[in-house]
Amino acid sequence: MNTVSDAPLMLITGGSRGIGAATARLAATQGYDVAISFLSDEAAAQAVAADVEAAGRRALPVRADSADPAQVADLFAAIDQVFGRIDVLVNNAAMLARQSRLEDLAFERMRRIFLVNAIGPILCAQQAVKRMAYRHNGRGGAVINISSASARLGSPNEYVDYAASKGAVETFTIGFAKEVAREGIRVNCIRPGHIYTDMHASGGEPGRVDRVKDTIPMGRGGQPEEVARAILWLASAEASFITGTFLDVTGGK
Numbered sequence: 001m002n003t004v005s006d007a008p009l010m011l012i013t014g015g016s017r018g019i020g021a022a023t024a025r026l027a028a029t030q031g032y033d034v035a036i037s038f039l040s041d042e043a044a045a046q047a048v049a050a051d052v053e054a055a056g057r058r059a060l061p062v063r064a065d066s067a068d069p070a071q072v073a074d075l076f077a078a079i080d081q082v083f084g085r086i087d088v089l090v091n092n093a094a095m096l097a098r099q100s101r102l103e104d105l106a107f108e109r110m111r112r113i114f115l116v117n118a119i120g121p122i123l124c125a126q127q128a129v130k131r132m133a134y135r136h137n138g139r140g141g142a143v144i145n146i147s148s149a150s151a152r153l154g155s156p157n158e159y160v161d162y163a164a165s166k167g168a169v170e171t172f173t174i175g176f177a178k179e180v181a182r183e184g185i186r187v188n189c190i191r192p193g194h195i196y197t198d199m200h201a202s203g204g205e206p207g208r209v210d211r212v213k214d215t216i217p218m219g220r221g222g223q224p225e226e227v228a229r230a231i232l233w234l235a236s237a238e239a240s241f242i243t244g245t246f247l248d249v250t251g252g253k
Helices: 018-029 042-054 069-082 107-132 160-183 208-215 224-235
Strands: 009-012 033-038 059-063 088-091 141-146 185-192 246-249
Touching: 009 018, 009 069, 018 033, 018 042, 018 088, 018 224, 033 042, 033 069, 042 059, 059 069, 069 107, 088 107, 088 224, 107 141, 107 160, 107 185, 141 160, 141 224, 160 185, 185 224, 224 246
Parallel strands: 009 033, 009 088, 033 059, 088 141, 141 185, 185 246
Antiparallel strands: none
């Protein structure tokens, strides 16, 4: 049986670490109940959920691969059952593979990166629009897609496949925003720059932000909390006339 909460519900995919975890914690302090999806690290997801509950909000961690339509459907079904609503979707789940030149990229790597980074957000948005849109008797909502400065910069010699997948997210943002603008749903996109998260270790260089920080006009890398604040602002009524927009959180790069 559905139990509709008075608190708005934010779903953050990939919410067990980095930007996703920071967003979950900040959302709880701003009055959101929070659902997070995670792929493998259940202990980290439970720790984020505990922080949300310590802030006085309800939390639901769900193991789900956002590239799998059946798991995405199950994720949203769990949210329906526990919360009975969804107000904000943050498409944050993404993956990065080891730094490599184009000619050395394996097909399976490319396929998995596009499944997770580009198709995953579309699958999640598809489920969200069925619950948020006025045409489906929803109350409206907001979708925030997390891209990357790499979509503009291309990430040559490191991960052009990742950059290209984020470019796909940006084009999807433009079309989806226009499609649902009169259905009560705002769709925006954030481009984080060089942020201190665990993701860089997946690329084979945990210290990457420190290596490149001098190329950033502000002279430093960003913190996950700085991206989280941008996400919460775009989700809020303060951004009520903003849709189809890209916000760079890059320190000027």
